[in-house]
Amino acid sequence: MWVSLALLLLGALTSLTAPRLLARAHWAEREPVVALWVWQCVVAAVLVSFALSMTFSAAAAWAAVRGQVFAPAPRAVVDAYQLTTSGPWSAVLAVVLAAAGLWSGAMLGREIGLARARRRQRRSELLARSPLLPGEEPAGGRLVILEGERPDAWLLPGAAPRLVVTTAALRRLEGHRLDAVLAHEQGHARARHDWLLHCSGALAAGFPGIPVFAAFREEMHRLVELAADDVASRRFGRLTVALALVELNEERGVFAAPPGGRPVAGLPQRVDRLLAATPRLPAVHRLRLTAAAALVPVVPVLVAFFPGLVALG
Template sequence: MVIALALLVLGGCTALLAPRMLARGSWAEREPVLALWVWQCVVAAVLLCCVLAMALSGAAGWHEVRGQVFAPAPQEVVEAYALHPDGERWAATLAGLLACGGLWTAVMLSREVRAARAIRRRRRAELLARVPRLPGEEESGGRLVVLEDARPDAWLLAGHTPRLVITTAALRRLEPRQLDAVLAHEQGHARARHHWLRYCAGALAAGFPRVPVFAAFRQQVDRLVELAADDAASRRVGRLTTALALVGLNEGRGVFGDPAGTRALVPQRVSRLLAPGRRLPTARRVRMTAAAAAIPAVPLLVAFAPGLSALGC
């Protein structure tokens, strides 16, 4: 039971302090892919703390769960965790609360996925109504859809067959290389499965809005995936071309005259593309990647420490 409480304290401290620590410096803007990896490892560590605490408290609260958790372990390992019968009621209560939290997370993730799929189905239906398929044209054919519209715009419809939708106004306004930048940007989203990352971040933030790390995770994911896709486009066509494509798609929406508005990220992205910061040295990126991967290992070490000590490891 002590180990379960220690895991909860570790998870709580990580959830409280990690957003403040990760917000320091401007390295995340220079390395958005690395920043996304670090955030995922931090969130995974917090969730792992809760899962391990639930397993250990469940083992302390119910003999049936204990038999499943410690089934392959020798008796000295079980004794090392000091699962006293006196604390069974409190352990069972804690395990039940953590199990409810896990179930709530699954419900919120399911809701996020269902809502996104409903929006996608509606947009596909609207797209089909505006751009009907020609006789003999297969539903899965063609990954590019040209939509008649006076406003320049482009977006990706995710799914089993991702489709890039671009308006005729965008085709008229953007040059061929700028259109390549738009395509590369959306392909970067699709290759990295950014929509699934957004689902998970949205589910955690909506399910536990008072947990700082989950709220910050959703905010940073929304920003970093766009920066990462911008980098993917700039590697193909260059930063200036990507910036010009971004300006061409957004200059008629008033986003550059309202830097504090809801679309404040757009001018920030353009400024970043035009005046990029220096990337971190390769050795430092490797060290940060390895250090982030080690973060989820800390809860595992805390959980398995008594057992390993009992075995003399």
């Protein structure tokens, strides 16, 4: 059955070519939110292609599945898909793709479970370092200040996200720089970037040989930071955010290149981007990119419905 094979080939080609094409997209750093959307649409298109290929393969292999999938369809539509002419490969392909789908769900559940365990551990450590005062509610505040000699600030995600700031960061960050750091972390919380990181991590861990999933995880980690930087810079200015990043991280050695290497953590690139103050893309351009990305997952759906639409037409 050519539809199932076409969908499988479409998903494979998308997973191979999309990372290379998106790596050449220099607008991603100017519009990280749009880039996040584009990446999600591309990954969704790959998953939809494989899911539809599994469905049509199962329908070709087993009459019971075929009866459920094509129950309301006219006879001409069923004949257009040539479901009864496929060989034994249909059952094998359906089983393999179904197993891949179950494995993806298992990896996502594992990723969420590990994240919750880490979050519980960090909350326990936070409670040990900052015990509740008499009469204080366990979730009474969203900002926690810790005694510490190392300047640091981070977000503890969850149903009630909490911002944690050390006293060293309070002493070092002056003026609106502390507000910029807090706005950066609040940007992560409002956009629920932790879920993007969970999903990308689950796909990359479950299918390490598929380029699009590995690139998806790497780009999510990079783009969510750029998006949060933009949230803070719109309120307090790019220079303020850049100075806050430098003051918060300069003692960690992230701005010094190791022997024969480049600086780690991507912070120098983030600071350079903020200081460069490259203007955003025009609104029309952003709208076109958003609309074009939204159409990418529609392509496998059109491929799947093409024979039926031709038969009805």
